[in-house]
Amino acid sequence: MAVRRVFLVGPMGAGKTTIGKFLAQGLGLGFADTDAEVERRTGADIPWIFDVEGEEGFRDREAQVVQEMTTWEDTVLATGGGVVVREANRQFLAERGFVVYLHATLEEQVRRTRKTSNRPLLHGNDPEGTLRDLMAVRDPLYREIADHVIDTDDSSPKTVAQRLLKELRDA
Numbered sequence: 001m002a003v004r005r006v007f008l009v010g011p012m013g014a015g016k017t018t019i020g021k022f023l024a025q026g027l028g029l030g031f032a033d034t035d036a037e038v039e040r041r042t043g044a045d046i047p048w049i050f051d052v053e054g055e056e057g058f059r060d061r062e063a064q065v066v067q068e069m070t071t072w073e074d075t076v077l078a079t080g081g082g083v084v085v086r087e088a089n090r091q092f093l094a095e096r097g098f099v100v101y102l103h104a105t106l107e108e109q110v111r112r113t114r115k116t117s118n119r120p121l122l123h124g125n126d127p128e129g130t131l132r133d134l135m136a137v138r139d140p141l142y143r144e145i146a147d148h149v150i151d152t153d154d155s156s157p158k159t160v161a162q163r164l165l166k167e168l169r170d171a
């Protein structure tokens, strides 16, 4: 199946940013990332935005780039893990492209996000508890808009991208 817009959704650490780049190469499409675009337009990193404008300020900026970037043709778009919390975002994603839910177990999410410091929501003293709570709310929202779900636990980013390429071709 020839897809021209692929949107990657899923929790922090699922691999949206990393796998997205490999997938874009394999599909011969461009790659873009809503987090990177928010930081580029703001001239500041996400922790700074959360600090100064709060999560709602970040969500407003995220919603703006989602509305624009979901119109970009021939692109694999990696989103931030919380993109699904706003209904307008879910609508744009569901209506404008092929949505892939990159699933990862809680254990893997914890393992893959442990070393990073650019995720303000995980700066507390119980990142595992936070990830668990977020999944309880968001897993149904990812599934609500997903056209395809792929498990990422037991494969490298490149292997997940290769598996996804095959599954998209067979879709």
Ligand SMILES: Nc1ncnc2c1ncn2[C@@H]1O[C@H](COP(=O)(O)OP(=O)(O)O)[C@@H](O)[C@H]1O
Residues within 6 Å of the ligand: 010, 011, 012, 013, 014, 015, 016, 017, 018, 019, 078, 081, 112, 113, 152, 153, 155, 156, 157, 160
């Ligand atoms: N399938 C995978 N197996 C092992 N490590 C992974 C996998 N996918 C992503 N990672 C690693 O997990 C971390 C988070 O990946 P990232 O692409 O930033 O996730 P997201 O954008 O979904 O938050 C990175 O260090 C990345 O290399």
Ligand SMILES: O=C(O)C1=C[C@@H](OP(=O)(O)O)[C@@H](O)[C@H](O)C1
Residues within 6 Å of the ligand: 010, 011, 012, 013, 016, 017, 035, 046, 079, 080, 081, 082, 083, 118, 119, 120, 121
């Ligand atoms: O899950 C979330 O609410 C967030 C996920 C992050 O993106 P990644 O999923 O790429 O880490 C980033 O958008 C921000 O820190 C908020």
Ligand SMILES: [Mg+2]
Residues within 6 Å of the ligand: 016, 017, 018, 035, 078, 079, 080
């Ligand atoms: Mg990312």
